[in-house]
Amino acid sequence: MAINWPISPRRLRELGVLGMNQRNGEFIAEMNSRRYYPLVDDKLLSKELAEEAGLTVPQLYGVIRTTHEIKGLSTLVGQHEEFVIKPANGAGGDGILVIEGKQSDKPLVYRRSSGRPIDIDSIGLHISNILAGAYSLGGRPDVALIEYRVKFSPLFAKISFQGVPDIRTVVYRGHPVMAMVRLPTSQSDGKANLHQGAIGAGVDMASGRTLGGVAHNAHVTHHPDTHEPISNIAIPEWQSLLEMAAKCSDITGLGYIGVDVVLDRDLGPLILELNARPGLSIQVANGEGLRHRIDRVDRHLAHLDGHETAAERAAWSRENLAPMNL
Amino acid sequence: MRRFHLLFVVLLLTLVGLSVAYYKHSSLGFPLTPDRETETWTVEAQIAMDTGAGPVSVRFALPTAPPHYSVLDESFVSRGWGLTTQSTDRQQEAVWTKRNPEGDQTLYYQATVYRDQEEIESSPYPGPADPPKLEEPLKSAAEAFIEEIRAESADIQTFATLLVKEVNAARPHENIAAFLKPDATEAERTRLAIRLLAIARIPARMSHGVTLKDEGRNLRSTTWLEVHNSRRWVPIDPRTGKVGYPRNFLVWWYGDRPPIEASGLDESELTFATTRTLRDAVETAQLLSTIAQSRLIDFSLLELPIDVQNTYRVLLLVPLGALIIVLLRNIIGIRTFGTFMPVLIALSFRETELVGGVVMFTLIVALGLAIRFYLEHLKLLLVPRLAAVVIVVILLMALISIVSHQLGLQVGLSVGLFPMVILAMTIERVSIVWEEHGPADALTQGAGSLAVAALAYLVMVNTYVTHLFFVFPELLLVVLALTLLLGRYTGYRLTELFRFRAFKTLAHAKRPPAPEDSR
Numbered sequence: 065m066a067i068n069w070p071i072s073p074r075r076l077r078e079l080g081v082l083g084m085n086q087r088n089g090e091f092i093a094e095m096n097s098r099r100y101y102p103l104v105d106d107k108l109l110s111k112e113l114a115e116e117a118g119l120t121v122p123q124l125y126g127v128i129r130t131t132h133e134i135k136g137l138s139t140l141v142g143q144h145e146e147f148v149i150k151p152a153n154g155a156g157g158d159g160i161l162v163i164e165g166k167q168s169d170k171p172l173v174y175r176r177s178s179g180r181p182i183d184i185d186s187i188g189l190h191i192s193n194i195l196a197g198a199y200s201l202g203g204r205p206d207v208a209l210i211e212y213r214v215k216f217s218p219l220f221a222k223i224s225f226q227g228v229p230d231i232r233t234v235v236y237r238g239h240p241v242m243a244m245v246r247l248p249t250s251q252s253d254g255k256a257n258l259h260q261g262a263i264g265a266g267v268d269m270a271s272g273r274t275l276g277g278v279a280h281n282a283h284v285t286h287h288p289d290t291h292e293p294i295s296n297i298a299i300p301e302w303q304s305l306l307e308m309a310a311k312c313s314d315i316t317g318l319g320y321i322g323v324d325v326v327l328d329r330d331l332g333p334l335i336l337e338l339n340a341r342p343g344l345s346i347q348v349a350n351g352e353g354l355r356h357r358i359d360r361v362d363r364h365l366a367h368l369d370g371h372e373t374a375a376e377r378a379a380w381s382r383e384n385l386a387p388m389n390l
Numbered sequence: 391m392r393r394f395h396l397l398f399v400v401l402l403l404t405l406v407g408l409s410v411a412y413y414k415h416s417s418l419g420f421p422l423t424p425d426r427e428t429e430t431w432t433v434e435a436q437i438a439m440d441t442g443a444g445p446v447s448v449r450f451a452l453p454t455a456p457p458h459y460s461v462l463d464e465s466f467v468s469r470g471w472g473l474t475t476q477s478t479d480r481q482q483e484a485v486w487t488k489r490n491p492e493g494d495q496t497l498y499y500q501a502t503v504y505r506d507q508e509e510i511e512s513s514p515y516p517g518p519a520d521p522p523k524l525e526e527p528l529k530s531a532a533e534a535f536i537e538e539i540r541a542e543s544a545d546i547q548t549f550a551t552l553l554v555k556e557v558n559a560a561r562p563h564e565n566i567a568a569f570l571k572p573d574a575t576e577a578e579r580t581r582l583a584i585r586l587l588a589i590a591r592i593p594a595r596m597s598h599g600v601t602l603k604d605e606g607r608n609l610r611s612t613t614w615l616e617v618h619n620s621r622r623w624v625p626i627d628p629r630t631g632k633v634g635y636p637r638n639f640l641v642w643w644y645g646d647r648p649p650i651e652a653s654g655l656d657e658s659e660l661t662f663a664t665t666r667t668l669r670d671a672v673e674t675a676q677l678l679s680t681i682a683q684s685r686l687i688d689f690s691l692l693e694l695p696i697d698v699q700n701t702y703r704v705l706l707l708v709p710l711g712a713l714i715i716v717l718l719r720n721i722i723g724i725r726t727f728g729t730f731m732p733v734l735i736a737l738s739f740r741e742t743e744l745v746g747g748v749v750m751f752t753l754i755v756a757l758g759l760a761i762r763f764y765l766e767h768l769k770l771l772l773v774p775r776l777a778a779v780v781i782v783v784i785l786l787m788a789l790i791s792i793v794s795h796q797l798g799l800q801v802g803l804s805v806g807l808f809p810m811v812i813l814a815m816t817i818e819r820v821s822i823v824w825e826e827h828g829p830a831d832a833l834t835q836g837a838g839s840l841a842v843a844a845l846a847y848l849v850m851v852n853t854y855v856t857h858l859f860f861v862f863p864e865l866l867l868v869v870l871a872l873t874l875l876l877g878r879y880t881g882y883r884l885t886e887l888f889r890f891r892a893f894k895t896l897a898h899a900k901r902p903p904a905p906e907d908s909r
Binding site for chain 2: 070072157158185186192193259260278281282347348353
């Protein structure tokens, strides 16, 4: 019992677990036309698109495009003491700087989300790194977005450590197929990144209630920092959240995307970012492979003309894609 | 549809690659393994002459498409003589001329030959031989003799064999005793055999050659008999009637004539010296295909200048490294820094050896990282920071070389071949991963990169592999085919079987309870 043997490929296939190669070769390559990639890779573009479609997103305070604009940062942020700086083309959450408030006015020093102070020069340097392409794919020059810092809803406060928990929904051909909540831990340094040790908790599609969680691909029932149980927390406005996710698929034209939503204390669900290459850990978090749900969507779509509203699609998903037993 | 298209392309590439390689191996003799050597012979003909006064002209027969052998190379040593080569009646000849030779003169001809065929090539039938005019009673005697042998033989070959045996018999047949003097020389007996065969209208000819032996000196030519069996010339030992040339027999010239025809000579003597040499098999194959005028070899890398060849020796391994990367990333699932960075690192390992390379790579990246973290404090812009890291990396490399030289370690000197820009980019990538995802991730990916580089190196320095891809670059088509095939692999990666281990228990837990056994 000491050795944790790997699972057999046959069993994985039975469970409908999607592997990286299959995801890349059969879903991303087939369903996502490369020309639409910039719509999700460029967070500025996707933010504009989402706003046009009437979806709620964190408010954009401003964009810094050139090095000399960095000086204007303080006027750009204006009276906002809390804000987030992120590269428009960053990958995997790299290069995001969260400012929690001012430490002192003179000299200008801010406070990072981790509590550490950061002076305005260091912020400027971080922005210039973003502009030079330090965090963008292929090192291309980038722009920096300054936007509203989410005041996250107390819903997950008990089961997250610092940082902002978010809800990732995978949308296949316009239908939300699977969702999970990503809960930051001390190990993940307050980031909602599963690779770094954040907890992924599956969500029941029908009810919007959290299921059990996983960390580092192993089961957890309680948050390691707060020791609170992870499961059975109801996400409010679940239907509208799924509708938002479904709409994101429409506005980007991508057939297989991940939609990251945060719950704001005051503003409700906000779309944080879109991902054309959503990871596979969501399957572990839900204890279920994506394949069977995807097949069910395909079968469902075979009888339809594809003009259902986002609300109809979200409702269908809730009815038909609840955890499926094998 | 796309599936079949891909399979078709893959099959086509594999087929072309393998068949070209097979042709080069089987027909042109390119060896599959690097250390193969082939046996070649160097034959030297020495013509010693005693010249009189006045101009001299020497015609000397040269080996021309000898059976079993190919002439790879030839050279003439004849200081002060005019030399032309000409070809008459399917026989190559060298003609040496000199207006005023004095006293003893020696001419040399040297050829490198290589045994490349076991079968004798077929040649067109020259037509039935003209029967010699014979007076009676010799005519009747010869005809009776021929009839007798014909009755005992099955075909041209056995006929000739029997005939030669009779001619050489200690007590010749009464019908041919009249043709033979008891002390007839070999050449005379052969000549008689040819005349008798002509009565049977069988074309026959004399051939002369040398028996090759290692360190052979002062060898004389021996005479042989060839009869045409309507498909090819069949050699027959004119002394024993045995069919076929001995293994080391090199035919030099044909016909009942001396190899040297000279004017203005008092005397000449022809001797041969032979020696066995082992030559690189690739070189032999290359010479051979140049002689065979194979178009294929014009496109060979072996024709390029040596320094360009050496570049390609390395370059041709990059595709193989790329294939290994594809395997390790898409089938195994190892994470690395940069897609092809490990291949470049592996290439530089070629100079440093594995252990030295790994140690130096780790050392440079670790030191570079330390400097990079220090530079972070200086708050530099990205491009100047990268430039600074490049400069620091080069300084570190110089330092390592100097220190290791002082310590007498040779391996440190080859550090200069590390791709420093790649190193600088790696350091930058590592530091970003380190900051954003933590040291654990950075170290995992770093170790993954090194492991991949080491594996790629081990494959790429394998002498068999190097040899194979350099001599048979068409095998790259097979590598391409494999890569295309792997490009459609959508199965699980090996690491995913570990990553998704949690499903072993999860899936069971989620299963509906099995219905009660109602027995």
